[in-house]
Every structure is written in structure tokens, then in C-alpha cells.
Amino acid sequence: MTEATEYRGIPRIGDKAPDFEAITTEGNLKFSEWKGDKWAVLFSHPADFTPVCSTELTEFARRSKEFDGLNTKLIGLSIDSIHSHLAWRENLKKILDVEINYPLIADLNTAVAQKFGLLHPNESQTATVRAVFVIDPKQTVRAIIYYPLNVGRNIDEVVRLVQALQTTDKHSVAAPVNWKPGDKVIVPPPKTVKDVAERQSHKEYEQIDFYLNKKTL
Helix, strand or coil: CCCCCCCCCCCCEEECCCCCEEEECEEEEEEEHCCCCCCCEECCCCCCCCHHHHHHHHHHHHEEEEEEEHHHEEEEEEHHHHHHHHHHHHHHHHCCCCCCCCCCCEEECHHHHCCCCCCCCCCCCCCCCCCEEECCCEEEEEEEEEEEECCCCCCHHHHHHHHHHHHHHHHHEEEECCCCCCCCEEEECCHHHHHHHHHHCHHHHCEEEEEEEEECC
């Protein structure tokens, strides 16, 4: 993988994630220092004290140990005040018995939201869309998912996405449709005639065609 470039405008896959300093529910932080050499899932929600967002934030919190096990830190964002974040956090603990155990960025001036392209005027002038950015230890944006305001995201898929990225990085393979840990992975396609011939000798491969081979890790 080539070295990530500095982002210009809305970050794209392969860009270096924009750094920022912000007020959060866990104090002031600089993103790159807070993240360190771990993976991060940065996600936005439209607004505090809203029903769909409440279900998402608490589900991320319930499953935070899974992300911990993947060396991945969680951080949320909306363009609400720190006082609103803290009050909502206490409310969720009271009504759903879940403590939000990761920082929430207070972004009243929309500085962070603007850097990550989270404000879509044709969707809303006053709320961030639902988005997920997966950022690797080198601060590179590896995946982006956007959702509309009225559809909650699937946390199973966010977990699977991090698992797939880490697995494909480690083993230099690709993940097929609906891949999950334990499934076969895809062997990179051949690049030369010699590669095509050589892969015929790999008995451990599931050889569907010369360009489509799978294997068990």
C-alpha cells in the first residue's frame, strides 16, 4: 500500500485522515495523539436526544469490548454542545442502562464535521449525516460508509469491516462477499502467465477459475 497523501477537501479512501483538536466528553483531545497506533472508528450522528441515534450509541457501547479486541478505538461526533452530550449520556444510562464508554466530540462550530464531509445540505442544514470512517494505525482512511438521517447503521457490519480490513492486511488477501472470520479468503489474481501456471500446483486452493481462487487461512 502506498503512503497516504494529505487530504484535500472531503477525505477519501486512501487519504490521510484529517487531524483535529476538539472538546469531548472525556476532555480536550488531539485526534492523532488520542488514537496513537491503534485503529479508530469515527462516527457521526445527526443530533443528541434523538431516537435512532440513541439506539446506535448504546449499541456501540455494548459492543465496545469487541472493538477493543480489534485494537480499535471508538469516537462519536455531532454538532451539539458538550453540555448536551453530557446530559444525553446520563439520560441513556438512566433509560437504557448503558454507559457511553467512548468520547463524544462536541462540534458546535462544525469544524470537525466540515473536515470529514459530514454536512450534506440537501439532507439537512442543521445536522450531520450518519457516517462511519475506519482509520488505520497509520492514520489512513480505509473505509467510509454514509447513511441517511432516518436509517440506523448496522454495527455487525462495522465490526465485520474492521475484521476484514485487518485480515486482508495481515495475509495480503481479499475478502469475498459476506466474508466473516473463519471463511475462506480470495487469493490475489495472477499477474503473469507464469503465475497462472504456478497456481495450478497449489492443492490447498479452491480453484473456481484461474483468476478466482480461495483458500483457508
